[in-house]
Amino acid sequence: MSTRQVFNHGISICASATAIEQCLTRQDLMHRWLNPALCCEPIGDWSTDLGAKSRFIVRLPLWQPTLISTVVERGPDSIVWAFSGFFTGQDRWEWRPDGGETQLFNQFEFEIPNPLVQAGFNWFAAGWTQRDMAAQLNRLKQVAETLDH
Numbered sequence: 001m002s003t004r005q006v007f008n009h010g011i012s013i014c015a016s017a018t019a020i021e022q023c024l025t026r027q028d029l030m031h032r033w034l035n036p037a038l039c040c041e042p043i044g045d046w047s048t049d050l051g052a053k054s055r056f057i058v059r060l061p062l063w064q065p066t067l068i069s070t071v072v073e074r075g076p077d078s079i080v081w082a083f084s085g086f087f088t089g090q091d092r093w094e095w096r097p098d099g100g101e102t103q104l105f106n107q108f109e110f111e112i113p114n115p116l117v118q119a120g121f122n123w124f125a126a127g128w129t130q131r132d133m134a135a136q137l138n139r140l141k142q143v144a145e146t147l148d149h
Contacts, residue, residue: 003111003118007130010105011137015144017077017102020095023144024079033139035132050074056083087112104140106133
């Protein structure tokens with residue numbers, strides 16, 4: 001039985017595709033829209049080029065689980081990070097200009113191999129993760145729209 005889960009979210013943003021890309025590729029801008037409980041640190045120099053690695057740390061009071069992310073796909077209008085650690089998966093971001101706006105799509109696909117951690121996630125964090133993804137998109141929208149105005 002597969003425990004793979006997929007969460008999809010999207011948003012229209014009144015900003016250029018360039019502004020959206022900057023929000024996803026510049027570490028200083030990323031920290032403005034990421035959940036404050038998450039910290040993204042480069043492994044080596046910060047980059048979103050293919051093969052670049054970073055460490056995502058979840059700041060919890062008693063435990064700080066860490067994921068290693070690697071850029072596994074990079075296109076002119078997309079970036080995909082693969083994660084490994086207490087879960088495995090991918091975080092796909094795609095942006096498309098649409099008139100005066102840009103459509104931003106985020107797909108978070110993951111599997112938690114430990115059945116106890118999986119059960120805890122489903123019980124406690126699945127709904128929170130979905131809500132947080134939507135909130136992150138709204139925060140990213142605010143950051144991107146300030147870059148173009």
